[in-house]
Structures are given as C-alpha cells and as structure tokens.
Amino acid sequence: MMEKYHRPRKRFGQNFLHDQNIIAAIIDAARLNQNDHVLEIGPGQGALTAKILPKVATLDIIEIDRDLAQTLVDRDDERLTVHVGDALRLDWDSILHADNYTLIANLPYNISSQILFKMIEHRNRIACMVLMFQKEVGDRLRAQPGSKEYGALTVMCQLWFDVSRVILVPPSAFRPAPKVISEVLKFERLPHARVEVDDAVFFSRVVKASFAQRRKTLRNCLCAAGFAPAVVDKVADNIDLDVGRRGETLTIQEFSVLAKQLRLGENI
Numbered sequence: 001m002m003e004k005y006h007r008p009r010k011r012f013g014q015n016f017l018h019d020q021n022i023i024a025a026i027i028d029a030a031r032l033n034q035n036d037h038v039l040e041i042g043p044g045q046g047a048l049t050a051k052i053l054p055k056v057a058t059l060d061i062i063e064i065d066r067d068l069a070q071t072l073v074d075r076d077d078e079r080l081t082v083h084v085g086d087a088l089r090l091d092w093d094s095i096l097h098a099d100n101y102t103l104i105a106n107l108p109y110n111i112s113s114q115i116l117f118k119m120i121e122h123r124n125r126i127a128c129m130v131l132m133f134q135k136e137v138g139d140r141l142r143a144q145p146g147s148k149e150y151g152a153l154t155v156m157c158q159l160w161f162d163v164s165r166v167i168l169v170p171p172s173a174f175r176p177a178p179k180v181i182s183e184v185l186k187f188e189r190l191p192h193a194r195v196e197v198d199d200a201v202f203f204s205r206v207v208k209a210s211f212a213q214r215r216k217t218l219r220n221c222l223c224a225a226g227f228a229p230a231v232v233d234k235v236a237d238n239i240d241l242d243v244g245r246r247g248e249t250l251t252i253q254e255f256s257v258l259a260k261q262l263r264l265g266e267n268i
C-alpha cells in the first residue's frame with residue numbers, strides 16, 4: 001500500500017509486519033464479511049489494512065503517525081475513515097457507530113494494557129478482537145488462577161471475552177525485528193459476563209485492589225485499597241473465604257461473590 005520509503009519511528013513502536021502467513025492468519029481469525037464494521041488501530045504501512053478493506057462494509061483506522069495516516073487518506077475509498085491521533089486519547093464513542101465491531105490491532109507493546117482496558121470499557125460495541133501482543137502478555141491473558149501470569153487484566157478480559165491463541169509470531173515476521181516473540185490472540189465477546197456482576201466498576205475496583213500488591217494477602221490488599229478491615233473480615237466470614245490467600249489464587253467466580261458482598265458491606 002505504501003510506496004514511499006518510511007523510516008520506522010521508534011517512539012511510535014513501529015515494527016511492520018511483512019510475513020504473509022501471519023497476515024493471513026490474522027485476517028482468517030477475524031472471519032470478516034461484507035456486513036462487518038472494523039476498527040484497526042495502528043495500521044502503519046497498511047499490511048493488514050489492504051487485506052481488510054476489500055472484505056468489509058466500513059473500516060475506521062486510528063494512526064498516530066501523521067505521515068502514515070496521510071498515505072491511507074490518499075487511498076480515497078469511501079469505506080475507509082482515517083482518524084489521526086492517539087488511540088488512547090481519542091473518543092471511541094464517536095468512532096464506533098455499531099454494536100458489533102471487529103477490532104484488529106498490532107500495537108506497540110508498551111500500551112497493550114492501557115488499550116485493553118479501553119477496549120473492555122467499550123465492550124458493548126465490540127464483538128470480536130484480533131490483537132497482537134508480546135508473548136508474555138498473551139500468557140497473562142490466557143492464564144488460569146494460581147499461576148504467576150494470572151492478574152487483573154486476565155480477570156477483566158476473561159470476564160467479558162473468550163480468549164484464545166491464534167498464532168505465535170517470531171521476530172523475523174516484522175521489519176525491523178523486535179527482540180521478543182509475539183502472539184496473536186482472538187477475543188470473542190460472551191453473550192453475558194462469565195459470572196454475575198452487579199456493578200462492573202465496583203467489580204473492577206475489587207479485582208485491581210486484589211492484585212495491587214502481589215506478595216500481600218487479599219486482606220492486606222483490600223484494606224490498603226480503602227476497604228474497612230471490619231467489612232473485609234465480616235464479608236470473608238459470611239462467604240467463607242480465606243482472606244489470608246493471595247489475590248492471584250481467586251477464580252473469577254470467587255471475585256464475583258467477593259465483589260457482591262463487599263459492595264453490600266460498604267453500603268451498610
């Protein structure tokens with residue numbers, strides 16, 4: 001898609017995909033069709049964009065690099081809308097105009113967590129996501145309770161999405177090659193949250209608090225986050241939960257029960 005030479009910009013984490021097998025695996029995983037609305041974040045030189053555009057109804061792209069964005073504007077295709085800016089700052093509510101978007105992104109790894117939390121926030125508009133991560137982050141997102149990879153991001157993603165690996169990606173698939181192995185993951189939105197959640201914001205607060213200090217007990221973490229010790233102890237007693245455990249041992253179901261009771265306890 002790009003004809004002019006573009007020197008990759010380190011500050012924007014530019015490692016461009018050139019391996020056609022990996023590009024094909026990403027496109028296949030997204031299962032695109034002519035009615036689909038797609039948001040691609042960080043299209044870069046358009047390796048994925050060029051394959052997505054002919055298959056879908058609309059394609060919105062967000063690119064922070066003005067020069068690369070301009071090349072995509074020059075395509076002048078009525079299905080394509082280019083948003084120039086930082087995906088973390090732009091208002092996605094004004095971009096996502098349907099409730100079944102597919103998100104595709106190969107983004108700098110230092111913004112993976114922030115962007116994922118933003119995606120989770122907009123989950124009502126996002127049916128499916130195919131995203132590239134550093135493999136270590138992929139391990140975290142697919143992790144099971146009790147493992148060292150399991151964290152707040154794992155719980156929040158698995159609460160709303162089925163998460164599965166599409167393909168591992170070697171450094172040689174990119175130009176320039178990064179130092180790490182990457183992994184493409186697919187996220188499919190569940191019809192309902194995986195467990196009962198009365199208040200998603202409160203649930204998220206409890207989960208984040210539980211993982212905030214990894215070597216501390218759940219009780220210490222919750223108290224450090226501002227929950228009254230008496231409330232924590234009473235709730236633990238009511239639901240028969242050992243708060244001497246660490247946050248990373250709790251299943252999503254246990255977080256659901258804990259959050260529900262803490263919320264009731266806080267309101268007494």
Ligand code: SAM
Nearest residue numbers: 012015016017042043044063064065086087106
């Ligand atoms: N998708 C292309 C590919 O696979 O070859 C480019 C991938 S490159 C790893 C990341 C792209 O995201 C770059 O084009 C970069 O300019 C863009 N980018 C970096 N930070 C961004 C941000 N905060 N918002 C939007 N785009 C960003």
